[in-house]
Amino acid sequence: MKDLKHMIYFESLLENAYNELVRKAKDDGKIALGYTCFHMPEVLLNLGDCFSVRLRAPNMGSMDIATYYMASSSCEYSRALLERAIEGNYHFLDAMAGVDCCEAMNRCMENMELLETNDPTKENFFWTNLDIPCSDDEDSVTHLIEQVSRNFLKPLKEKYGVDISDAEIRKSVEEHNKICRLITEIGEFRTEMKPVITGSEFHKICLVTYICPKVDVIPYLEETLEEIKTREPDSKNHYRARVTIVGSEIDDPELIELIEDNGALVVADRFCYGSFPGRSEITLTDDEDALTQVCRRYLKDTECPRQCSDHKVQYRYDRAKELTEHFHADGIIYEQMKFCTYWSFERTLASHVLQNEYGIPALSIDRPYRSGTSGQLRTRVQAFVESLEIKMIKARKEEKEKTKKGDE
Numbered sequence: 001m002k003d004l005k006h007m008i009y010f011e012s013l014l015e016n017a018y019n020e021l022v023r024k025a026k027d028d029g030k031i032a033l034g035y036t037c038f039h040m041p042e043v044l045l046n047l048g049d050c051f052s053v054r055l056r057a058p059n060m061g062s063m064d065i066a067t068y069y070m071a072s073s074s075c076e077y078s079r080a081l082l083e084r085a086i087e088g089n090y091h092f093l094d095a096m097a098g099v100d101c102c103e104a105m106n107r108c109m110e111n112m113e114l115l116e117t118n119d120p121t122k123e124n125f126f127w128t129n130l131d132i133p134c135s136d137d138e139d140s141v142t143h144l145i146e147q148v149s150r151n152f153l154k155p156l157k158e159k160y161g162v163d164i165s166d167a168e169i170r171k172s173v174e175e176h177n178k179i180c181r182l183i184t185e186i187g188e189f190r191t192e193m194k195p196v197i198t199g200s201e202f203h204k205i206c207l208v209t210y211i212c213p214k215v216d217v218i219p220y221l222e223e224t225l226e227e228i229k230t231r232e233p234d235s236k237n238h239y240r241a242r243v244t245i246v247g248s249e250i251d252d253p254e255l256i257e258l259i260e261d262n263g264a265l266v267v268a269d270r271f272c273y274g275s276f277p278g279r280s281e282i283t284l285t286d287d288e289d290a291l292t293q294v295c296r297r298y299l300k301d302t303e304c305p306r307q308c309s310d311h312k313v314q315y316r317y318d319r320a321k322e323l324t325e326h327f328h329a330d331g332i333i334y335e336q337m338k339f340c341t342y343w344s345f346e347r348t349l350a351s352h353v354l355q356n357e358y359g360i361p362a363l364s365i366d367r368p369y370r371s372g373t374s375g376q377l378r379t380r381v382q383a384f385v386e387s388l389e390i391k392m393i394k395a396r397k398e399e400k401e402k403t404k405k406g407d408e
Contacts (some may be wrong), residue, residue: 001196005227010204013212015058015254017084018092021212025051026092030213031160036081038278039101039132043152043172043300044148044291046180048162051213053093054273057084060313060370067320070104070112075339076107076369077249085117090153094122097152098129101306102341124159128152134307136299144295156357171291173282180219183279186228190267191327194233199266200256205277207251231339240264241388244324246270246350247335248343258332262378263385267327268318270303271335277301305346317350321358330388331361333381338366363390 012020026032033052035042045052046383067074084090096118098109105131112118113127130147133140153164154323183206189197205224209217240263249272250256270276271378283299284290303316324332334351336343344366351364363384371377 001233004197004201004224004231006224007204009220010208011018011209011253012022014056017053017056017058017211018214022053023215023276024094025216028123029076030094031094033095034090035096035097035099036105037099037101038095038272038302038304039099039298040130041148041294042278043176043282044152044169044251044296045097046172046175046214047164047168050156050160051208051215053212054209054210054251055081055090056211057081057089057235058251060084066108066111069115070107071387072399073339074107074332075102075337077337078373080369082108082117083110085112086115088117090117091119093118094124095126095128098127100129100131101304104339126155126159128155132306133299135309136296136302136307136312137235139295140299141292142297145292148291149251149297166290169178169294170284173284173290174215177281178218179214179221180279180281182218183209183227183275184281186221186225187275187279187322189228190265192233193328195239195265195267196231196233197228198260199269200253200260203266203269203274204253206269206279207253208253209279210273210348239263239384240266241330241392242267242328243388244268244270244320244329244332245274245335246320246323246332247347248272248340250274250335252370252372254370255367258372258374258378259381262381264333264381264388267329270323270325272304275291276319276323277303291293305342314348317353317358320350320354321360324360330392331363331384333363333365333384335365335367336368339367340366361391385387 013021022032032053033045033050034055035045036052036055042052060080063079063083066079069082070079079250080216100106109129118125127150130151133143151164157164180269186205187202190202243264243266251273280301282294286292303319320332332346332354336347347364351362354360355362364382365377365380367377
């Protein structure tokens with residue numbers, strides 16, 4: 001396929017946290033707010049002149065210093081962020097909005113604050129760590145509203161004079177929804193049997209919307225969408241199978257490229273930093289204040305295994321099945337970051353359930369933060385693709401035999 005016009009630019013934005021669009025926004029006097037988790041409502045980080053930056057550690061090398069402060073059994077994502085913070089890579093941030101969700105990220109944020117990894121010249125810089133409920137009932141919604149209001153919106157207004165009114169929240173939701181509609185429309189092209197966009201291309205485009213100011217990204221997305229509409233697919237399909245990826249945090253395009261280099265086209269991305277559920281629209285009504293509706297939405301739509309009530313577990317199984325069917329995937333790759341407490345339990349059980357109760361072939365893997373050069377992972381993906389091919393060949397043979405018997 002012909003290269004997308006802005007793909008090289010998108011890739012350049014992913015090379016550094018303090019990328020060109022972030023620098024431009026900072027030069028314009030805007031306020032950069034860092035965060036790491038879906039449970040910190042993204043739309044509330046984009047009020048007024050604020051813009052959200054979901055933290056990554058691209059081109060990560062050694063994590064020795066972070067391992068000293070944490071532990072080698074902590075997930076590599078949290079250690080990678082701490083290492084980069086100690087190096088001063090996040091000095092451009094004006095506040096850090098953490099959430100009390102997992103012990104590894106808690107320790108990461110705690111060490112960032114204790115080691116004073118923020119820019120000491122910024123007098124208004126503040127740290128916050130929200131207590132996130134483990135359920136989605138109305139009592140939990142009330143608790144999240146209180147946490148967001150007291151620990152985030154209040155200091156945001158006091159420190160930077162940001163308008164936190166209902167009207168401003170609704171305006172931020174509108175901008176968020178515009179991004180979501182563009183990403184969703186681009187992502188729907190992956191349902192086609194002759195794809196006009198690869199999984200790695202889509203992942204890079206989606207990632208950019210998490211790490212750059214929304215208003216500056218929208219023109220590039222609009223132009224890319226129009227380009228994809230007229231893009232001609234390759235005459236020959238280079239992929240032997242189609243897969244859905246489900247699981248924990250992935251901000252590494254090289255992982256998606258590794259999977260696709262071994263014959264599996266990634267057609268759906270239900271993981272942290274993916275388009276599901278992070279790029280789903282937020283519907284607001286006039287019957288209730290915007291903050292309440294936003295908080296309820298993030299608790300209801302989360303697909304994190306931290307919420308372990310029966311209905312949420314069932315929801316995640318059904319959602320994986322739904323996406324696999326909608327995008328015509330042949331199987332699921334269920335992945336987790338190595339040492340991730342929540343996803344290690346979820347992956348083990350869910351991969352079994354999806355394969356044995358839902359009849360969906362599943363590959364279960366745990367992986368390092370940067371896994372694009374993993375020979376073991378490459379071998380396992382190759383074997384999984386071959387197993388999917390064998391399954392498809394058998395299915396076609398059985399269908400032919402059935403048709404033949406019907407003709408007789």
